[in-house]
Amino acid sequence: MLRLSQSPTDPAFVQNPYPFYDRARAGGDLFFWEDYGQVCAVSHQAVSALLRDRRMGREIPPECQPVIPERLKPFYDIEAHSMLELEPPTHTRLRSLVLRAFTSRRIAGLGPEITQLAHELIDKFPTSGPFDLLDAFARPIPILVICRLLGVPADRADDLLSWSNAMVSMYQARRTREIEDQAVTATEAFRAYILEVIAQKRRAPADDLLSQLIAAEEDRTKLSTDELITTSILLLNAGHEATVHTMGNGIKTMLETGEREIHEASVEEILRYDPPLHMFTRWVYEEVTLFGHTFKRGDQVALLLAGANRDPSPYPRPDLFSPNRVGPANVSFGGGIHFCVGAPLARLELLLAMGALFERCPSLRLAEPPEYANVYHFHGLKRLMVRID
Numbered sequence: 133m134l135r136l137s138q139s140p141t142d143p144a145f146v147q148n149p150y151p152f153y154d155r156a157r158a159g160g161d162l163f164f165w166e167d168y169g170q171v172c173a174v175s176h177q178a179v180s181a182l183l184r185d186r187r188m189g190r191e192i193p194p195e196c197q198p199v200i201p202e203r204l205k206p207f208y209d210i211e212a213h214s215m216l217e218l219e220p221p222t223h224t225r226l227r228s229l230v231l232r233a234f235t236s237r238r239i240a241g242l243g244p245e246i247t248q249l250a251h252e253l254i255d256k257f258p259t260s261g262p263f264d265l266l267d268a269f270a271r272p273i274p275i276l277v278i279c280r281l282l283g284v285p286a287d288r289a290d291d292l293l294s295w296s297n298a299m300v301s302m303y304q305a306r307r308t309r310e311i312e313d314q315a316v317t318a319t320e321a322f323r324a325y326i327l328e329v330i331a332q333k334r335r336a337p338a339d340d341l342l343s344q345l346i347a348a349e350e351d352r353t354k355l356s357t358d359e360l361i362t363t364s365i366l367l368l369n370a371g372h373e374a375t376v377h378t379m380g381n382g383i384k385t386m387l388e389t390g391e392r393e394i395h396e397a398s399v400e401e402i403l404r405y406d407p408p409l410h411m412f413t414r415w416v417y418e419e420v421t422l423f424g425h426t427f428k429r430g431d432q433v434a435l436l437l438a439g440a441n442r443d444p445s446p447y448p449r450p451d452l453f454s455p456n457r458v459g460p461a462n463v464s465f466g467g468g469i470h471f472c473v474g475a476p477l478a479r480l481e482l483l484l485a486m487g488a489l490f491e492r493c494p495s496l497r498l499a500e501p502p503e504y505a506n507v508y509h510f511h512g513l514k515r516l517m518v519r520i521d
């Protein structure tokens with residue numbers, strides 16, 4: 133197996149990781165990434181197969197559980213009930229409760245509000261001088277939409293953003309004591325806030341996702357209070373950051389390539405071409421030989437979603453942004469039992485918000501070369517400075 137070294141904190145790599153994925157894929161479906169000490173899947177075939185392979189999963193095998201220091205317990209206590217970190221049967225129970233509340237009718241019903249919100253934000257764009265389109269457009273839409281879906285008041289949107297940023301930082305390659313302390317403080321504040329909202333919803337239930345989850349929690353066999361808290365935090369966190377950066381990366385690509393038309397196929401191409409989440413891992417549960425490598429129980433394998441999306445065998449000329457491309461589904465939302473719960477909502481937000489943006493602002497252009505934030509765990513822009521003539 134090909135062995136490669138590449139620091140995930142190298143700024144040049146973070147700005148453009150795709151040539152590294154190409155080098156890795158040239159050696160086969162799997163390669164060994166020295167810096168992570170892990171086998172990684174990088175071809176579309178291998179990533180798609182491993183995402184669906186039930187002999188591996190997200191939940192840590194009991195004998196591999198790390199010892200959690202007391203000071204980090206508030207963070208990991210929340211994570212312990214996250215469906216993303218669990219396997220059946222608990223995963224199935226939690227996920228089906230969310231899916232039952234996350235109906236296509238409820239998602240489609242958000243369409244007019246997404247369009248209206250996009251237009252209201254566009255109305256406020258400055259007419260002269262450069263401005264940051266992440267702050268003015270891409271960031272507010274997903275947070276307001278997820279608050280609306282859950283039934284959480286949007287007046288604390290800024291707090292929600294900063295809590296979730298602090299929590300997500302725990303997954304970065306360069307984790308420091310300061311990052312850990314901030315994540316714990318954010319988790320405690322987030323938990324206290326969600327408990328307040330839950331108490332208020334218990335008194336006055338409404339037609340929203342949180343009220344529906346609370347109804348399930350009142351029958352303790354369906355959902356515990358800890359699971360209710362974690363699920364609310366998971367949906368609020370997962371529900372905005374990836375959408376913000378897909379939108380930011382997508383608008384950047386559209387402006388760089390001169391494309392203007394947003395339709396369902398161009399949204400898929402945006403997701404394929406430059407997704408925000410590049411790497412997810414799986415724990416191996418039993419010995420299995422795949423793509424010429426024997427995995428042992430307790431191994432971890434990384435799935436490079438963004439590497440799979442640039443594989444030339446399913447996607448000819450993969451580095452070309454081609455808005456009408458036909459081909460197999462991209463893996464930006466994962467696959468198998470953990471396939472993103474929010475994919476239909478994220479697709480709708482991207483379609484409607486970016487559609488309104490390019491229709492209303494035909495002269496939108498870049499005011500400076502966009503730069504990605506210097507972290508590998510979230511491939512998103514620092515800012516997106518644009519102007520409108």
Ligand code: HEM
Pocket residue numbers: 190215216217227278366367370371372374375378407408409412413463464465466467469470471472473474475477478
């Ligand atoms: C473009 C935006 C988004 C991207 C690229 C994205 C990506 C992903 C990926 C790759 C996974 C699977 C991870 C794995 O298999 O290990 C996932 C899971 C998940 N996503 Fe998303 N997501 C997005 C938007 C959303 C939204 C809007 C929501 C909520 C409303 C959401 C909620 C979730 C949840 C709850 C899971 C866990 C599902 C499970 O474990 O069964 N995501 N997402």
